[in-house]
Amino acid sequence: MSPHLVFDVSAEGRAATEPLREDIRLLGGLLGDVIREQEGERVFGLVEEARRRAFAVRRQEVDREGFADLFRDLSTQDSLHVIRAFSLFALLANLAEDLHRERRRALHVRAGDPPPADSLAAGFAALAEAQLDPAEVADVLQDATVVPVITAHPTETRRRTVFEAQSRIADTMRIRERMTLSDAEEESALRTITIQVITLWQTALIRLQRVRIQDEIEVGLRFFEASLFEVMPQINARVRRELAELYPGTDLLPQPLLRAGSWIGGDRDGNPNVDADVVATASSRAAQTALTHYLDEVSTLETSLSLSVRLTAVSEDLLALAARSEDDARDDEPYRQALRWIHHRLVCTYDVFFDEWLGGGSIGEATAYDTPGELLAELDVIDASLRADGDDLIADDRLLRLREAVRTFGFHLYGLDLRQNSDVHEQTVAELFAWAGVHDAYAGLDEKERVDLLVEVLRSRRPLIGADAELSEQTTRELAITAAAARAIRTFGPEAVPNYVISMCTSVSDLLECAVLLKEAGLLDPVTGTSPVNIVPLFETIEDLQVSATTVRAALAVPAYRALVERKGSLQEVMLGYSDSNKDGGYLAANWALYRAELDLVEVAREHGLRLRLFHGRGGTVGRGGGPSYEAILAQPRGAVRGSLRLTEQGEIIAAKYAEPRLAVRNLEAIVSATLEASLLDTERLGDETGSAYAHLDELAALARESYADLVHRTPGFVEYFKTSTPVGEIGALNIGSRPASRKPTEQISDLRAIPWVMSWSLSRVMLPGWYGTGSALEQWVGGDEERLSTLRGYYERWPFFRTVMSNLAQVMAKSDLGIAERYSRLVQDEELRGRVFGKIVQEHERTVRMFGQVTGHEDVLWDNAALKRSVFNRFPYLEPLNHLQVELLHRYRAGDESEQVRRGILLTMNGLATALRNSG
Template sequence: MSDSSPSRGAASWRPSISIVDHIHIDDAGRALTEPLRNDIRLLGTILGDTVRTHSGDDIFELVEGSRKDAFRIRRGELDRDKLADRYTDIDIAVAMPIIRAFSHFALLANLAEDIHRERRRRIHVRAGDPPQVSSLANTYAALAKAGLDDAAVGKALADATVVPVITAHPTETRRRSVFEAQHRITDLLRQHLRQDPTPEEDAAIIEGIRRQILILWQTALIRLERPRIEDEIRTGLRYYDAAFFEVVPKINTQVRQALRAAYPAAGITDDPMIRMGSWIGGDRDGNPYVTDEVVSFSTTMAARTAIGHYLEQLEVLGQEVSLSTRLTVPYDELYALTGSSPEDPSADEPYRVALRHIRSRLAAKATAMFGEDVMRTSDLYLVDGSAPYDTADELLVDLDIIDAALRANHDEIIADDRLRTLREGVRTFGFNLYGLDMRQNSDMHEEVVAELIAWAGVHPDYASLDEDERVALLSAELTSRRPLIGPDAELSELATKELAIVRAAAKAVALYGPEAVPNYIISMCTSVSDMLEAMILLKEAGLFDPNDGSPRSTVRVVPLFETIEDLQQGAATILAALEVPFYRKLVQSQQGIQEIMLGYSDSNKDGGYMAANWALYRGELDLVEAAKKAGIRLRLFHGRGGTVGRGGGPSYDAILAQPPGAVQGSLRITEQGEVIAAKYSEPVKAARNLETLLAATIESSLLDVEGLGDDSESAYRDMDEIAALARSAYSKLVHETPGFVEYFTTSTPLSEIGALNIGSRPSARKQTTAISDLRAIPWVLSWSQSRVMLPGWYGTGSAFEQWIDGDETKLATLRRYYEEWPFFTSVMSNMAQVMAKSDMGLAHRYAQLVPDEELRDKVFGMIVDEHERTIDMYFKITGTDDLLADNSALKRSVYNRFPYLEPLNLLQIELLRQFRAGEDSPRIRRGIQLTMNGLATALRNSG
């Protein structure tokens, strides 16, 4: 490794080794990726032709020259300064098409990579290769090999639930028009892949791609104004029509059938294993724009989307199922459903009559909930005076009658098509579509509850009470049905707003069912009183009922343990809560399940990558033990972001890396930003990624995947020591280095994230410069944009080096953990992925934005030293000299197209320099925003 030290300073530092020198592509790898490179060349050529035609030869030459120079930089044939100099003082009118060209290329390259993954999977299937790891087929084979009996499977998968929870993200600002153009290009590429086209057909496909790329080029990638929460809600709903309505019901059906066939006595229920969740519109932690109107909008739009989909499917089904009683056997229950008779000539097509009746009742429900003009329906299928369904279960009962009629007539092949998907969809999505989680910070709860208690005359100064006194007071209120306030209470703006929000949630539950708002999450939860304060608000809204000593609530209270200290104390907090008599009764009434959310983001920001990952693992071990001790069931909700610094990385590996007993058939996990588009923007990708979540959950619930055996306690002790060393190294930079916050804010686009209308949520919870108050997304996003990727690795190299301290036995121990322990393997693999995306050469140029030269030299020097040390230790522990030896897909991406990021980074730096020098024009702002969006698209998991 190169000898880099802080004393040399950022001004004189030059990288002696490029990151691609740590990524090796052999001839076999190049041969496997040749089809991908062909697709990228095709798309790049068409994009280049489009740029030349519509922006002129001069712009095309600038783009093409930048592209060639970027690859020359990667090959070591050109100094990065040469390309950067080309952009110095560049006019925004010239910069903008270059930014747009490389942003579009990143988007198109993503599509090509997705198609290439499909191509590789098809090759493996056709070759008769074993099922791919992380597929359900592989999982079923692993279960069969383990020889599990039906009872064990039934117990482990009782109430099995996997819930991806969609959340908003500031870099996912693509407009629907862009989204749809991507879909069309993907479909055309898929035609190119799967067909053996004639020359004429191939020309037509290429012409179609050319047309869509032209549309894309002339369509604005991002909105001009800051997106509102309503925009983010609509963006989240977009994925249902794009993929979820088609894919989720099919997977739920398939996994149920497969498990029942293999374990007929396991008692696998009809309950869907995959359900959907959302935070968009309910998460008000640090977001002042979430109001009661927003909660109503989110839940109403979700219900409209679900019911609108059912109405459309019923109409299509009615057109398809034209079976006549002259050619089929009459089914009495079918006539009973509609009140008709086989002798009635108008009932000659009884399935159509029944579907018309069902659709009329559903349309009546929609009209009752949303108004006359909201749901568009066809008069052909409406019968005046139809009684609306009360619940989705009633709709399902009627659909089941049609299913039974078809099967009685040996028409299973019809029943198993659209009707089965619709029935499973109703079972999965209900009338609510998704469960909207509510979330607020514990500090806000304390302030509001103190005001309510003072207004009611219960205690004048709640904040002065210690924890035991608070718990006693809150418990007394939560065992009494008496409300604290009446309708005429004069409250502060904060208390009025918070109560209005929770009451809006109660209204949604009344309208759309208890699944509409299933959870209330408490951010920065540190105590039992934090949990009970949230319940006071639920009680005031009618969502919690003391019920004369038998408390009940359809909304679960979910503590979120975020910082390292909170994770370490989480088990004690839960055990203390369960010692409160009424709370234990409440948990027992909720199937004996206590859900707990684990925060990956703030723990990382608090203590660094290795310390946070180990705190989460240790915290889960403690929570599992606490649940056993208390006699309850544990459900964990993983607050993972897209990037490794926020818990990201391959989902399958991450789930298998959980400690024993932590999954237990249930998993909730957040999905954010570009990761949502990468995973769920169309059916093929959505099916693969949802299958991965299910496969890992089932394996973790039924198989011993930790792999440590009797060595677990010694491994835990070793990691305790390593994590402490890593946290110390991280804190030395982030929390103890004078001026670090200034370095961070000036060497990254942090301040511009807040200023450039990126996302509806402010970048900080409070108006402060403290790292602790900064939201995790801008913290990670800023380091990603500047290509430092600090949250995904800093402190780990020092920890390994200090812990090993030249002892070959300790090095051998870590090598064994890497080979045998999924947790350690996952941590190391994810870190390597981050470091493969980092670039200290580009980071060096961002460092030049720091005005204070002494501070710049000191902090950047520390970062470079630790970066090289971490790579060195990774190679020693893994025994490889390739950062991506275990991730061929990412290796292809980094090697083949990361040079295209070079112009985006260099132009972002130049525009940041101009912006901070006072060039505050709308086009400069938009250019910076476009570079952020382009880099986020290219990196795919940047925030």
């Protein structure tokens, strides 16, 4: 009951993947040796038996019923051993696959093959071929920015020990790959890997306590040290240099293109654990991380730049800077003196920010930097002096990386977004108005009355409340959070908290309520109409997406709001919600609603002469907007990018993309290259077919939504089936992540957060949010008409949007397994309900696979994705024991065995499956 896959069994195909299989065998064998040594032959034999039977299931030599019998009477302790074994194998298999991708890319480079389509080299080649007008390029890329925004995920709170052990294994594997080792060196390398595997086996993969937001903040910061400090500045420098060569004289991108963002610690929509202290922690830890990096880099430069004035010429500016250090012992080494001065100023800056000295004290007249620009100016003095004497190679090494890092990260490191639900804003403003005597029944006003009142309040600098105000806990909390954001901005700079996102934004008053809260915190000046914080509406449901342009247009008709936008450089950012729109209307309907909303918003921006920046709220899975970033960006409608793009990066996807520099280079290049191409080239490629194509997708989306609604919203007992056949209840009960599973304590699907919704279907291998309804829509629309089928085939060949929709659907279908899903369905005791709902799922799954084949001309759902096909072939049998053990432990837990071991076992299976699937929610 899995989709059709055709595996390459040719000699050439096996040769290409043999190094991957060798790595998997090596790492799996070492893990097996460790298990035998640590737990004994009995446990090792149990793990091996599970492994053999899992592969026998794939070869259809045994059925799943017999395989499940292996675990039915297994003790919980032994179950934990098996779960940990297969979870660690998944982790090691991920590592092997990443190394194999590196290997294949290196082979292509050495062979002189064209660069991959998603690389910067290919992107710049495409721009060069297009022979664009430099003036037009300069206009489109004015204030261009690309911001990956890291967010938390309940399964991605990987321990630092695990993170570091993976890195050591990967580094050692690379040494074995690239060097000819002696027998002794090979033995030493294997010993190093084995030590790390032992460490992994003896390290608890999950924490016993509920994950705190502080833990999630630290996990997010880890990726800066792992890769982003190195890679983001490197790419910024390269893009600026390449564009200058392509379009000389245009002075493109004076500011860094790539910047970092985060939601961790600022996103409080439905998360009561985010308070003012958390906002302060998130912003201050980010600044600490940035300054610590600069201090380390300056210290290293001070050691290495030992150039003597007796042997080289230096500039007068450098000598003046060096003289300020008052370090007479190094009079002939002015670069070291200058760097010592910069180091002490950074120490002073750290002290001002955090009130703690790093050691060394101040020297002479050293004072803190007021802005990152002051630090950069002094580093530029060193750079100019080196270049004036012909030392460009030295200047272009570590010093250039540091200068670009300061430009990219400033003192704030990343922009921390605030986010809250519009309902909370309404309640907060209503209470403020009542306390201040502005209006005692704001919530009862109609929309026009609300807007008029809000505009009146926004005209005055007078605060609504004083220090003696007696307010509810919620309102006090909300005001404290915006006050903490204001302190972060005053301390670390205006980019520390650049955006305030309004969830479930449906009206102009929702936007103006946020403005009132910013005014109350001192972050919005009503007289000048200025604020360092962008007000960003988030449109999430399909209905809200459909009227998003109307809402923005109405807001811009209000002079007070229009003035705010104009003071921000006529920039209006809008966030698009992939998760809730999918949960609301299904995969195809949500994707098309998003596309249509973008088209409408582009038109609003054109009408009002504004710059539109779209913020794509993509999760890791296809059901939450996931999929390859390069293809997703190119699939945007024309005019929707124009040099600016923000997108969320979440959970285990962050580790898969940014755990080390090689991964980060590949993924950030893909995002930047796609942004440049989508901004400057016609990537839609519909031509005269545009109108008819849009009309056809309108029809397909309506059919898909109807099919999805028939199951999710209209099938009696569906909610009970979902809650019983998946681990959604346990996700909320077992302390996974810092955020509650639901926004409200209700039984409504609409109130369930998108992560547990998608994650539950992923763990049970149904993957429903990534495909359901599409098969019915395609089948009904085609209706046996060959001409209509030919039309869809044309869209698949030419239109990036439609091709990406079908390709992402195929990836989900490849990871689904309704044979395993049937095991989960047995958790539903009502046989009639089970048969009715699961029967619909099976029928739609078969229909979707069949229609995919007809539309694309390929029965193999992964015909164009060799990497994922390799992963399915090599790794997915190892998911089988984790799924079966999860079902078994869920049976025990729901039957009343709520022991710590059972609870931990369920949590470990969730973690292991998330690791293996790499995008579970």
